[in-house]
Structure formats: structure tokens, C-alpha cells
């Protein structure tokens with residue numbers, strides 16, 4: 018491959034959801050779809066679930082741009098917000114930073130044990146905001162997979178945390194094959210004009226859930242931060258949990274609070290720096 022350009026990056030993860038993070042504060046970073054795919058490829062590239070660029074912002078400390086592994090640019094990423102928040106707090110010495118995204122303005126601050134809390138803002142719950150193709154009650158939408166009289170999956174909650182999510186409720190955590198098979202089907206269902214991230218919740222108790230997520234444009238990941246927020250909101254709206262829960266994901270544990278007074282969702286979880294490297298184009 019001809020190499021015209023190199024670019025340093027930081028490889029980070031949040032509860033196992035991993036990112037190649039590029040500093041674009043001074044020099045713009047505008048990869049093509051093919052370049053994003055090449056970087057995200059785990060066999061031939063650096064390998065990641067999402068590619069992240071930290072860009073300048075007029076109204077916040079930075080703007081965070083997100084590409085899925087399939088090359089599509091998307092609105093936001095909860096686990097990456099913690100990672101980018103940590104990088105900005107380390108580099109500025111601030112204890113709280115504002116990060117703008119295509120999915121809305123967020124705030125990150127330090128929490129106990131080196132963790133980071135992000136104020137993800139209010140969930141968007143109207144069917145037009147998910148968005149859905151037709152009007153439905155987002156507490157439980159009319160969608161089912163499997164035999165009509167005995168569906169395998171049905172009536173998920175729908176929530177936007179800046180990006181679209183559906184959340185199915187199950188009496189056990191599904192295995193990889195189930196998540197991949199049903200997740201990839203539902204991701205592209207015509208009910209979701211912009212595609213959808215697909216969560217599978219197994220409620221262990223009213224403040225503890227197990228979550229697996231098939232991510233739009235990235236597949237089965239070890240964690241999905243916006244997915245954990247959407248799972249808690251969907252669960253609380255159905256009375257499956259209260260407004261606070263520990264969410265066990267494949268790669269770790271996130272704590273989600275849906276604050277009653279502000280209506281904002283707060284997500285707390287880990288941040289890890291894996292290594293530094295240089296991208297070549």
C-alpha cells in the first residue's frame with residue numbers, strides 16, 4: 018500500500034468496546050469509508066469496533082466524531098465518550114469536560130476508582146425520534162421474530178440516546194449465535210429507516226441487568242454504552258427495573274442512573290488505554 022500520510026492514534030476501550038482514537042484538534046481527519054474499514058479490520062488493520070476523531074468545537078471542549086467498523090458515520094458512542102472525556106481531562110487538567118456529538122451535547126467527569134461518568138442527556142422516546150417508520154408506543158413496539166403465535170422475540174422497547182436502540186426482554190441471556198442471527202436481521206428491519214442497535218436484556222433483579230448488544234454497523238461487541246443507557250430506560254419504563262441499575266455487559270460492568278429531576282441518563286464505567294500506534298494511509 019502506498020503511504021502518503023501517517024497519523025498517531027491511541028487504542029482505548031471502555032468495558033471491552035474498543036476504539037482507535039485520533040486527535041483531529043489541529044489537523045483535520047476525514048477518512049473514506051474504505052479507510053475506516055481498513056483501520057477497523059481485526060485481521061489486516063489495527064482492529065476496533067469504532068473509529069473516533071476528537072475535533073475542535075465552538076460550544077464544547079471538543080467534538081467527538083464516530084464511525085462504525087463498517088465505515089458508516091454515526092451520531093454517538095457512550096463508551097467512547099468516557100474514553101474521550103478521560104483524554105480531555107488528562108490533557109487539560111479539568112475535572113469536567115463538555116463533548117459535543119452529532120447525537121447531542123454531553124458532559125464527562127471523573128468518578129471513583131479511575132472511572133468516568135458521562136451525562137448522556139435525556140432519552141428521546143417519541144417514535145419520530147428513534148426514528149421508527151410508523152407511529153407506535155415506544156414502551157413496546159409491534160415487532161416480533163419467529164412463529165406468529167409463539168414468537169422467539171417480541172415487543173421490544175425503543176429508545177434513542179442520540180442513536181437508535183431497540184431492547185428485547187428475555188428470561189435468560191442469549192448466546193452468541195442467537196445475538197448474531199437475530200441482531201443482524203433486526204438491525205436492517207424496514208421499521209427502522211436509519212437502522213438500529215439491538216439489545217437483549219435479562220433482568221436479574223430490579224437494580225441489576227445482564228445485557229448483550231448487537232450494534233448497528235459493528236455487530237456483537239463486548240459493551241455498548243448507549244445500549245446500556247437505552248436498556249435501563251426501556252426496563253424502567255416497563256417496570257422491569259427502577260431508574261438505577263448495574264448493567265453487566267460481556268466486557269465489564271456499567272452503572273446507569275436515569276435521574277428523575279433532570280430526566281438525564283448518567284453512565285459510569287471504566288476507561289482503558291491499550292497502546293499507542295501510527296496509522297498509515
Ligand SMILES: N[C@H](CCC[C@H](N)C(=O)O)C(=O)O
Pocket residue numbers: 034066067083085091092093094095096097180181214232233234235238240241242243244
Ligand atoms: N453502533 C452504534 C455506535 C456505537 C455505540 C456504542 N459502541 C456505545 O458505546 O454507545 C450505532 O450505530 O449507533
